[in-house]
Amino acid sequence: MSIIEKSNAEKSGKANTEKYVQLENVEMTFSTKKGDFNALKDVNLSIKQGEFISIIGHSGCGKSTVLNLIAGLLVPSSGFLFCAGREIATPGPERAVVFQNHSLLPWLTCFENVHLAVERVFGGETKAQQVARTYAALELVGLSHAVEKRPNEISGGMKQRVGIARALAMEPKVLLLDEPFGALDALTRAGLQDELMRIMQKSGATGVMVTHDVDEAVLLSDRIVMMTNGPSASIGEILTVDLPYPRKRLELAENAEYNHLRSEVLKFLYERHAKKAA
Numbered sequence: 001m002s003i004i005e006k007s008n009a010e011k012s013g014k015a016n017t018e019k020y021v022q023l024e025n026v027e028m029t030f031s032t033k034k035g036d037f038n039a040l041k042d043v044n045l046s047i048k049q050g051e052f053i054s055i056i057g058h059s060g061c062g063k064s065t066v067l068n069l070i071a072g073l074l075v076p077s078s079g080f081l082f083c084a085g086r087e088i089a090t091p092g093p094e095r096a097v098v099f100q101n102h103s104l105l106p107w108l109t110c111f112e113n114v115h116l117a118v119e120r121v122f123g124g125e126t127k128a129q130q131v132a133r134t135y136a137a138l139e140l141v142g143l144s145h146a147v148e149k150r151p152n153e154i155s156g157g158m159k160q161r162v163g164i165a166r167a168l169a170m171e172p173k174v175l176l177l178d179e180p181f182g183a184l185d186a187l188t189r190a191g192l193q194d195e196l197m198r199i200m201q202k203s204g205a206t207g208v209m210v211t212h213d214v215d216e217a218v219l220l221s222d223r224i225v226m227m228t229n230g231p232s233a234s235i236g237e238i239l240t241v242d243l244p245y246p247r248k249r250l251e252l253a254e255n256a257e258y259n260h261l262r263s264e265v266l267k268f269l270y271e272r273h274a275k276k277a278a
Helices: 003-010 063-071 110-121 127-140 157-168 186-203 214-220 256-277
Strands: 021-032 035-047 052-056 078-083 095-098 174-178 206-210 223-227 234-239
Touching: 021 063, 035 063, 035 234, 052 063, 052 214, 063 078, 063 095, 063 206, 095 157, 110 127, 110 157, 127 157, 127 186, 127 256, 157 186, 186 214, 214 223, 214 256, 223 256, 234 256
Parallel strands: 052 206, 052 223, 095 174, 174 206
Antiparallel strands: 021 035, 021 078, 223 234
16 A cells, blocks of 8 residues: 555544544643753644644744654653654654654665665565655655756755655655755745645645744644744644645745734744743
8 A cells, every 4th residue: 555545544543533643731841951841831732634834933942842742753741642652652654743843864875864764664665665765755746857966966956855755665644844945945845835835635644843944833723733932832823724635835925814824823833932031
């Protein structure tokens, strides 16, 4: 079963699609040399299956901490996290992470970087099946022509697409993205945003992305989770982005609803910043 077929099959299954990813009363406190630091407090969030969520807020508001908790890279100080009805306690292949740094192995080709993840997750399959999965993931992100190239032979945008392909090759239930395009130039970033939107619509996967970019959040998201300022950050507001797909950025620039949503996010961020400064 292909990545797309599997995602669609899961989407029609019996899992609670309204609360596919769930955070219940999550709190996160870190021990530091200066004492305990409470990063998150009373975070409650339910994400639907197939939904794309952006988490936005000022620096230090705990956005990446929320993402790392969902990934299982951190264990909450209190509260619970669930994915598909199972408690999140450790990292797992059903939750794949794409970081701002693509983290490709420079001595491996694009194919080999993706295939490495496939071998780890689907070690029980035949070599031919693993190879097919690898090619399918690279094709999904438009890199069939670059399978034999190494990271130093491709652009920054292509490297990030290899990172996304590697994550998708694991056939995750949830794709987690931590500012995946933050280090890229504006044109490359715009192209990859469009590419990600196409991939998410085609695969039907659930997505959670951390971003500082308001336009990116409105363009890609079904809902935008706006975090209060830290310490002891929580969810301030959740904005529903009711714009039809496929979304075309040039058309949205003149769309009144798009500009209204953009203004609402900016208003929230500005007011929070003003309160923090005061």
